[in-house]
Amino acid sequence: MKIALGSARAAKIMAVRSGLARIATIDAAWEKAELVARTVETNAPAMPLTDSQLMRGARLRAEAVRELLLGEGESAHFYVGLEGGFHSITLDGERHTLLRGWAYVTDGVRASFGSAPSISVPEKIV
Numbered sequence: 001m002k003i004a005l006g007s008a009r010a011a012k013i014m015a016v017r018s019g020l021a022r023i024a025t026i027d028a029a030w031e032k033a034e035l036v037a038r039t040v041e042t043n044a045p046a047m048p049l050t051d052s053q054l055m056r057g058a059r060l061r062a063e064a065v066r067e068l069l070l071g072e073g074e075s076a077h078f079y080v081g082l083e084g085g086f087h088s089i090t091l092d093g094e095r096h097t098l099l100r101g102w103a104y105v106t107d108g109v110r111a112s113f114g115s116a117p118s119i120s121v122p123e124k125i126v
Contacts, residue, residue, distance in 0.1 A: 006061030
């Protein structure tokens with residue numbers, strides 16, 4: 001099984017490897033999954049500031065790595081895009097900024113989003 005990641009960043013590669021190892025504990029077929037990571041170009045913001053931007057960035061990364069591999073005459077079983085950034089909401093008049101992460105996985109036909117837990121970002125950082 002081949003998994004393609006739309007990023008060559010070490011943190012994203014480690015995150016996908018960790019996920020694959022976790023899946024392999026319940027499905028041995030995933031133990032031999034090959035991870036291919038490629039740097040991709042997207043028109044997503046360098047620092048996404050909304051869930052919409054984060055989700056779009058994750059989807060664009062997965063779609064870009066799929067197109068890149070197909071252009072090389074290669075393919076994968078799954079194409080993965082990961083995007084992290086901020087998301088701000090106002091609750092009862094108080095603004096909260098959260099660090100968020102979104103994932104998008106597709107086999108080229110079906111696709112799904114997933115998100116990581118959020119954590120509050122101190123106001124002085126925002």
